[in-house]
Amino acid sequence: METKEIGIYIHIPYCRTICPYCDFVRHPTSCNIPSRFLEALKTEILSLPGSYSVKSVYFGGGTPSLMTSDQIAFILGVLASRFGIRIAEFSGENLQPIEITMEANPDDVTASKVADWQALGINRLSLGVQSFSEEVLKYLGRRHDACTAVRACEIVAGIYRNWSMDLIYGALPVETWESTLCMCKTFQPPHVSTYGLTYEKGTPFEARQDEKIEDDVSLELYRQAERELGTYFHYEISNFAKAGFEARHNLVYWTNEEYAGFGPGAYSFLENVRSRNEIDLDKYIISPCGKSERLNLSNYEVEVETLIQHFRLARGLDKSYYERRFGHPVTMRFGEKLQVLIQRGLLVEDEYAIRPTSLGFELNNEIGLVLVD
Amino acid sequence: MSSSREHIRNFCIIAHVDHGKSTLADRILELTGAVDPRNLKEQTLDTMDIERERGITIKAVAVRLTYKAQDGQTYVLNLIDTPGHVDFSYEVSRSLAACEGAVLLVDAAQGVEAQTLAHFYRALEQNLEIIPVINKIDLPSADIDSCRRQITEVLGLEGDEAILASAKEGTGTREVLEAVVKRIPSPKGDPDAPLRALIFDAVYDSYRGVIVYIRIVDGRATKGQEIVFMSSGDRYDIVELGVFRPAPDPMESLETGEVGYLICNIKTLRSVKIGDTVTDVASPAKDPLPGYEQIKPVVFCGLYPAAASDYEELRNALEKLQLNDASFVFQADNSDALGFGFRLGFLGLLHMEIIQERLEREFNLSLVATTPNVAYKVTTVDGKQLVIENASKLPPPNKIAEIAEPYIEAEIICPTEYLSSVIELCKRKRGVHVRVDYIDNKRCMAIYQMPLAEIVLDFYDKLKSCTRGYGSLEYRLIGFRPDNLVKLDILLNGDPVDALSCIVHRDRAEAIGRTLAQKLRKLIPRQQFEVAIQAAIGSRILVRETIKPLRKNVTAKCYGGDITRKRKLLEKQKEGKKRMKQIGNVEVPQEAFMALLSVGDEIDK
Numbered sequence: 001m002e003t004k005e006i007g008i009y010i011h012i013p014y015c016r017t018i019c020p021y022c023d024f025v026r027h028p029t030s031c032n033i034p035s036r037f038l039e040a041l042k043t044e045i046l047s048l049p050g051s052y053s054v055k056s057v058y059f060g061g062g063t064p065s066l067m068t069s070d071q072i073a074f075i076l077g078v079l080a081s082r083f084g085i086r087i088a089e090f091s092g093e094n095l096q097p098i099e100i101t102m103e104a105n106p107d108d109v110t111a112s113k114v115a116d117w118q119a120l121g122i123n124r125l126s127l128g129v130q131s132f133s134e135e136v137l138k139y140l141g142r143r144h145d146a147c148t149a150v151r152a153c154e155i156v157a158g159i160y161r162n163w164s165m166d167l168i169y170g171a172l173p174v175e176t177w178e179s180t181l182c183m184c185k186t187f188q189p190p191h192v193s194t195y196g197l198t199y200e201k202g203t204p205f206e207a208r209q210d211e212k213i214e215d216d217v218s219l220e221l222y223r224q225a226e227r228e229l230g231t232y233f234h235y236e237i238s239n240f241a242k243a244g245f246e247a248r249h250n251l252v253y254w255t256n257e258e259y260a261g262f263g264p265g266a267y268s269f270l271e272n273v274r275s276r277n278e279i280d281l282d283k284y285i286i287s288p289c290g291k292s293e294r295l296n297l298s299n300y301e302v303e304v305e306t307l308i309q310h311f312r313l314a315r316g317l318d319k320s321y322y323e324r325r326f327g328h329p330v331t332m333r334f335g336e337k338l339q340v341l342i343q344r345g346l347l348v349e350d351e352y353a354i355r356p357t358s359l360g361f362e363l364n365n366e367i368g369l370v371l372v373d
Numbered sequence: 374m375s376s377s378r379e380h381i382r383n384f385c386i387i388a389h390v391d392h393g394k395s396t397l398a399d400r401i402l403e404l405t406g407a408v409d410p411r412n413l414k415e416q417t418l419d420t421m422d423i424e425r426e427r428g429i430t431i432k433a434v435a436v437r438l439t440y441k442a443q444d445g446q447t448y449v450l451n452l453i454d455t456p457g458h459v460d461f462s463y464e465v466s467r468s469l470a471a472c473e474g475a476v477l478l479v480d481a482a483q484g485v486e487a488q489t490l491a492h493f494y495r496a497l498e499q500n501l502e503i504i505p506v507i508n509k510i511d512l513p514s515a516d517i518d519s520c521r522r523q524i525t526e527v528l529g530l531e532g533d534e535a536i537l538a539s540a541k542e543g544t545g546t547r548e549v550l551e552a553v554v555k556r557i558p559s560p561k562g563d564p565d566a567p568l569r570a571l572i573f574d575a576v577y578d579s580y581r582g583v584i585v586y587i588r589i590v591d592g593r594a595t596k597g598q599e600i601v602f603m604s605s606g607d608r609y610d611i612v613e614l615g616v617f618r619p620a621p622d623p624m625e626s627l628e629t630g631e632v633g634y635l636i637c638n639i640k641t642l643r644s645v646k647i648g649d650t651v652t653d654v655a656s657p658a659k660d661p662l663p664g665y666e667q668i669k670p671v672v673f674c675g676l677y678p679a680a681a682s683d684y685e686e687l688r689n690a691l692e693k694l695q696l697n698d699a700s701f702v703f704q705a706d707n708s709d710a711l712g713f714g715f716r717l718g719f720l721g722l723l724h725m726e727i728i729q730e731r732l733e734r735e736f737n738l739s740l741v742a743t744t745p746n747v748a749y750k751v752t753t754v755d756g757k758q759l760v761i762e763n764a765s766k767l768p769p770p771n772k773i774a775e776i777a778e779p780y781i782e783a784e785i786i787c788p789t790e791y792l793s794s795v796i797e798l799c800k801r802k803r804g805v806h807v808r809v810d811y812i813d814n815k816r817c818m819a820i821y822q823m824p825l826a827e828i829v830l831d832f833y834d835k836l837k838s839c840t841r842g843y844g845s846l847e848y849r850l851i852g853f854r855p856d857n858l859v860k861l862d863i864l865l866n867g868d869p870v871d872a873l874s875c876i877v878h879r880d881r882a883e884a885i886g887r888t889l890a891q892k893l894r895k896l897i898p899r900q901q902f903e904v905a906i907q908a909a910i911g912s913r914i915l916v917r918e919t920i921k922p923l924r925k926n927v928t929a930k931c932y933g934g935d936i937t938r939k940r941k942l943l944e945k946q947k948e949g950k951k952r953m954k955q956i957g958n959v960e961v962p963q964e965a966f967m968a969l970l971s972v973g974d975e976i977d978k
Contacts, residue, residue: 009933196929219925238929253932267934274937295937305936308943312931344901363901364927368943369950 005055006270007252008083010041010075011263012064013281016107020141020204021197025265026062027281033067036285042078044262044277044288050270052260054083056249057100059122065108069116072102076121099124099248101164106144106152114159124247125163126193127156132183133176140171140197153187162245164191169221170213171197177221181228190245194225195238219362235314237361254313256306265292272297299326303333308368311347316355330354337370378630379559380446383588385453385468387496388478389486389845393508397478397540397549401452404546405438407618434574435471435586435632437616442554450553451616451632453573455492460721462849463668464574464700466495467648470664471573471588471632474502474557476549477528479535481507481515485523485812487786487845493528503528504552505535511542519813527812560630567658568592568600570627570651575642577696581613583639587651588632590662595626599654600637603661604646608654609637642699670702670718671779671850672725672829673762675743675872676732677714679952679963683738684713690736691715694728701728708765710872710956711741711966716763719745722829739952743872744969747826750777750853765871767860770911776876777853779825782807785836786818787844794839795819802827802835803856803878822851826876831970861886863893864907864914865959872966883908883915885972890918892968897961899923904959 013025014033057079059072067075079085085098101124102117109127117125129149131137137145144152156163165184169177184192196218199205213221225240232240236254239247252259261268264284266277274297278290297305303326310317322330331338338354341347346360346367360367388394402408438450455468469475475496479485496503505528507520517537525532536552538545570587578584587594594600594614601608613636615623627633639645647668650661678687691703701724706716719725725745732738751759752775753768761767767776783804787795792809796819799806804823811817828848836844861882863873873893877885886908893906897920904920928939953960 196927198929215924215926222925237927250932253936256936259933261933269933274934276934297937301940305940308940309931309936362925362927363923365943366901366923366926368939369947372940372943372947 003051003053004258006052007056007058007249007257007259008054008079009249009259009261009263009266010057010059010064011062011261011266011277012059012067013062013264014066015061015063016066016105017141017143021200023200023203024060024062025263025279025281029066033071037281038071038074040285040288041075041262045075045078045082047289048082048260052083052258054079054085054098056098056252058249059100059102061103063105063108064102065104065113069113069120072117072120072122076100099162101126101247101249103128103166104152104156106149109152109155111155111159114155118159123162125156125160126166126247127152127163127189128166129153129184130166130168131171131176132180133173135173136168136171136176136180140168150183153189157187157189161190163189164193164247165189166193166195167225168195168197169225170218172211172213174213174217174221177224178228181225185228190242191247192229192232192240193238194222194229194240196222222362233314234361237312237364251313254309256302256309272299272302300333304371307334307371311354311356311360311367312364314355314361316347316353318353320352334371341367341370378562378564378628380448381451381559381630382448382474382553382557383451383453383472383560383630383632384474384476384553384557385455385472386476386478387455387469387489387492388508389480389483389488389492392478392480392483392486392489393540394478397476397506397508397538397546398452398454400540400543400546401438401450401550402436402619403543404550405440405450407436407438434576434619435617435634436619437622437632438618440550440554443551444554448554449631450550453632460719460724461700462491462495463666463720464647465492466499466664467571467573469496469499469501470648470662471571471586472499472501473560474504474553476504476506476553477530478506478508479520479524481509481517481520481537482512484516484520484816485527485786487784487818487847490527490784490786490818491847491849502557503530504549504556505530505532506538506545506549507535508538508540508545510537510544511539519815523812562589562629563591564593564629566591567656568594568598568651568653569658569662570594571662572602572645572647572649572651574647575645575699577642581636583636583642583645585635585637585639585645585651586632587627587635589627589629591629591658592653593626593628594635594651596624600635600651601654601657602644602646603650603652603658604665605644605649607644609639612636612638641696643695645699668700668720670720671747671825672719672722672745673748674717674719674725674745675706675708675711675714675763675966676703676717676729677708677711677741677743677872677954679739679741679954681712686736687715687732687738687740690732690738691717693736694731698728700724706763708743708872710870710961711743711954714741718762722833741952741954741963741966743966744875745829746875747779747824747829749779749858749876751775752777761876764860764874764876767874767876770859775855776858777855778858778876780822780851780854781825781828781848782851783821783823783828783846783848784818785821785844785846786812786816787836787840788815789817791840791844792817792819795836795844798832798835798839799823802832824854824856825850830972859910861889862909862911863889864905864909865956865961866905867907868957869909870956870961873968875969879910882910885969886915888972889968890916892972893965894918894920896965896968897959900959902958 013027014029015026018028100122102122103126105128132146134146199209229240234240258270264281265279268275274295275291276293278284279292386394435453440450441447453468455465505524521532524530536545536548569591570589574586576584598611613623616633648665652658678684700720702718703715707713749761751761753772754774799821802823804821807820809819857879858876859879861875861877862869890906890908903922906918907914908916953962
């Protein structure tokens with residue numbers, strides 16, 4: 001049987017404090033991450049059927065930086081035994097065949113920890129700075145303050161070559177966005193994610209919808225980021241990178257390729273099935289292979305989703321890639337719809353690819369609306 | 374069982390909506406043993422779900438009951454159900470014409486209402502013996518004395534002799550039946566004359582075809598007889614005839630004075646005209662029974678399939694629906710904005726709502742309806758007379774000499790403390806004051822003449838809200854009157870949208886145009902481009918509103934799992950978009966085409 005390359009996502013659902021806007025599966029804890037959780041992860045990872053090789057690993061959360069070094073090593077060891085990743089591939093930073101990213105909270109960053117993470121094989125850090133404004137950090141209910149954010153950036157920038165800074169715009173007061181962007185640039189992270197704040201259902205922020213900024217303001221902030229980060233390649237709607245530093249794991253999602261997610265609430269997409277793990281942490285620990293959702297997608301649905309995802313990327317959709325993957329040209333099923341989108345100025349087409357325009361980035365959901373039935 | 378004519382009583386129950394007509398009918402069915410109380414579904418005579426939900430009866434059904442009276446004799450009672458709503462006044466009048474008497478129900482807590490009066494007058498026109506009954510006397514808020522006074526003073530009946538009843542609890546039912554037997558005369562008519570039967574209703578049954586309800590006025594009808602409908606000249610053989618008890622009971626013949634049904638393989642309700650006379654082909658009657666009228670729709674609206682591909686389906690649905698409701702009419706129509714669809718005519722606003730609801734519910738159709746309007750009589754400068762049922766078909770202003778609109782006379786009954794707000798409302802609706810009558814120290818009746826177009830829009834809702842639900846309304850058409858009427862056009866990005874045109878009074882055109890444009894601005898979602906909404910009379914732009922273009926519509930994060938959620942969300946949005954109409958490059962939600970309905974609210978604010 002053919003060995004497919006997939007991305008691996010590990011969800012660490014523990015946090016010291018709960019951010020009121022976050023809608024990921026998370027649990028407050030003042031203690032260490034319990035070993036029974038790690039045992040559950042191990043059970044789940046080892047139970048995954050099929051033959052796969054790994055192209056990326058991503059520790060997300062929650063707060064993965066709450067893990068001890070031993071715990072990180074434990075999971076990497078389990079992954080190595082399940083997927084046959086050679087330990088050698090974990091070490092060093094250059095020419096990694098696989099990307100291993102961990103999200104880190106500025107509060108957890110110390111020089112010795114960051115050095116440990118690197119030594120363990122984590123070759124990319126995603127630092128959840130969110131803002132350098134004291135007011136915005138308070139508004140977002142973050143655990144760290146602006147000073148901690150600056151210190152964490154200094155440490156990470158000093159140790160990691162490949163790291164990303166996560167920022168949120170649209171939180172009040174919005175005027176702080178410019179200074180946050182300026183601060184960001186001083187650390188020259190090779191990758192920056194800028195997310196518009198959302199007031200998700202089921203979070204405390206849901207009740208605060210009326211604080212949401214107007215579209216026009218949001219657009220202004222978005223364009224401001226694009227201007228300030230002009231030396232970066234704006235390769236995905238919310239992501240900027242220096243050449244060669246695109247988030248390889250996230251590209252798995254944006255190209256709608258296969259991935260396996262482990263941990264409570266994690267999604268997997270394998271063999272046209274998109275499934276979600278048990279969301280409840282206690283239940284997950286008891287039966288780590290339980291699913292809360294399982295969707296069998298038709299080939300057509302996968303094609304629609306693949307298009308929607310690719311049009312989040314500046315490089316858009318490579319037509320020959322599509323034909324190789326699905327066995328027919330993209331025009332066969334979507335020719336008419338793509339023409340509409342091109343006429344509306346949301347997409348452009350050349351010999352090789354169909355790409356979103358900058359309007360196509362700003363009105364990206366309109367593209368999806370045309371593509372779905 | 375054939376019955377001697379002296380022992381037949383044909384009667385109906387008339388009442389304002391919700392005064393307890395159907396409940397009393399149920400009690401009567403139980404008491405006469407026609408229905409086992411345990412099997413009685415609530416309100417047996419109302420057959421359609423929509424009717425039951427709205428608490429009104431659309432189709433009349435006649436039931437034959439056997440009643441052993443206190444005088445020891447057994448009587449045959451034919452209970453004829455009447456439609457309860459203002460829109461069906463002609464049908465009501467035909468049902469009444471099949472009776473010799475009527476039980477007039479008055480709610481003990483509500484007293485005489487506008488429809489009580491309207492039904493009462495119609496019953497008087499038919500010379501019916503009227504038995505007043507005060508119902509719902511069990512209610513804590515019942516005011517029996519006041520009801521008696523109202524019956525005496527407003528209706529001119531003997532209020533003191535009114536029967537007290539609570540149909541809910543079953544009290545007074547026997548007294549009602551005794552009064553029916555004692556006071557309502559037995560049917561007259563000539564049993565030896567050629568057959569003349571009044572068609573007072575007809576329903577469509579998918580197995581039997583049309584079931585025609587008749588009252589034999591003269592002669593007799595027998596199974597196998599060849600008959601003719603006098604207005605149309607159509608001939609049929611009687612395949613089956615009989616009575617409902619309430620289950621159908623086929624018989625060999627129906628005699629003078631009897632009420633029953635005919636089945637003669639009639640395929641469509643359109644072939645049967647309510648009020649028509651049935652006679653014998655071999656020995657026909659010389660003259661038809663009086664009172665037959667061709668019913669005419671008074672309210673019109675456009676109905677379009679949300680998806681153009683559903684046009685055939687909509688046509689089929691309309692044809693099917695017309696099988697069991699011949700009182701609405703439709704014809705194919707083509708709107709620049711909405712594409713191919715139909716123009717429908719109804720007896721009234723409620724009738725329209727019921728048909729639209731049935732189309733959506735029973736045929737699962739997604740429809741775009743335009744704001745209802747009335748028919749206008751237009752005189753052109755070269756003296757031609759036109760009837761315009763659709764504002765977009767109005768000739769250009771320079772070709773029009775005069776536009777006349779239908780007027781109604783409205784009787785509005787309300788508690789006295791709301792009279793000033795009712796008068797205020799009528800004035801706003803271009804009403805012409807006729808008079809105010811005081812019913813008692815608490816309630817009064819305001820009589821106004823006003824344009825039907827104003828009633829069609831939102832009058833009834835307005836009346837209910839300005840009288841806290843106590844106001845009741847009855848109206849009748851009184852003819853056409855010319856006025857300073859103009860066509861108001863709505864333009865989207867410079868192009869007039871035919872389906873949004875309306876005919877309004879010139880003095881109100883600008884206010885209506887402004888409110889309409891503002892409403893549309895809120896209803897039409899932001900698009901990729903700026904959308905200009907303008908209201909205009911001819912080439913004169915009165916108002917402009919602008920919908921700013923969509924600036925940012927993007928999902929910030931899209932990682933594992935988010936994509937399926939996003940796709941579902943987009944699919945749901947798309948479903949909503951499918952109900953929108955593409956006009957030029959603008960997507961317009963279907964609510965926009967009904968926006969005029971609530972324009973009044975905004976202007977009044």
